[in-house]
């Protein structure tokens with residue numbers, strides 16, 4: 001059965017055009033056009049992430065709430081915020097993870113995948129980074145204003161430029177090769193050039209940079225190092241991740257998930273050391289899980305301990321699962337369905353599985369992803385799921 005999601009997205013874009021916000025009449029139009037439960041959820045998500053002007057009249061609120069099936073979402077505190085450095089520009093939409101990202105580069109990957117001229121990243125409260133869209137072009141954005149502490153215009157990728165920059169690497173050696181790679185990797189990912197470091201064999205990767213590892217012995221698309229409580233994490237990408245634009249951002253997002261888990265593990269490991277416990281870190285973490293009556297919250301608490309313990313003892317199934325889910329999400333966001341199929345298939349083919357609670361958190365995220373997809377993309381999703389013999393995708 002077909003869905004209406006692509007049409008709803010078009011209505012959303014049209015509503016935002018012009019004044020950069022969604023007013024009551026436009027919200028009502030969207031809510032009325034949403035028929036199924038999934039479509040209503042998609043529209044609720046739009047109103048939560050977009051510059052939606054909450055109706056002041058109680059009757060209007062009630063009407064919208066009813067049309068959306070019971071609840072009217074709050075809009076993101078970032079929506080409608082002024083963009084520093086560009087007069088009159090505001091944030092009209094929050095893209096990607098509305099809860100924000102723990103690193104600038106992760107937010108950049110999500111913003112780049114959106115394929116929008118006005119895609120950007122902003123640093124908000126709590127030093128989190130958000131992928132957003134401005135209402136007018138804001139290429140010169142810089143500085144801070146209000147809730148926006150820092151900003152970078154990301155924009156969209158042009159395939160011909162990607163291909164031409166890639167060709168320019170051919171035949172170059174030494175520093176010229178490094179420079180050509182830097183240019184290309186910056187363009188592919190949207191990460192500023194001065195935040196990219198190109199490594200030859202023997203060069204040390206750097207924390208805070210996207211490291212491009214050109215050592216012929218470096219085989220994976222990307223990696224973060226194994227856990228070492230005395231060292232910070234770093235992210236490396238290999239040339240294999242740059243076969244297509246969507247793979248570059250999906251792989252960056254994948255590694256940024258690991259990097260976040262590394263930082264989370266460092267923090268928890270610090271508490272473990274302070275506790276002077278004689279347990280292993282895994283047992284200590286398991287004993288210190290905060291319980292909750294809400295099964296969703298309880299599962300997420302188990303998941304956090306599962307991820308950290310795995311990082312420390314090398315049973316990495318949990319972090320790997322979430323990194324693959326995130327890569328699939330970014331690939332679907334990019335609209336490159338070949339890449340989306342590849343990344344979702346990696347969730348299907350995971351050999352080692354984490355705890356059941358951890359799996360159910362991932363399944364919840366995957367269901368949400370599926371519900372947000374328009375027809376063609378959803379067919380690809382279902383296709384991959386239908387081939388699952390077991391594991392996380394089975395029974396989605």
Ligand SMILES: [Zn+2]
Nearest residue numbers: 254258320323
């Ligand atoms: Zn991984």
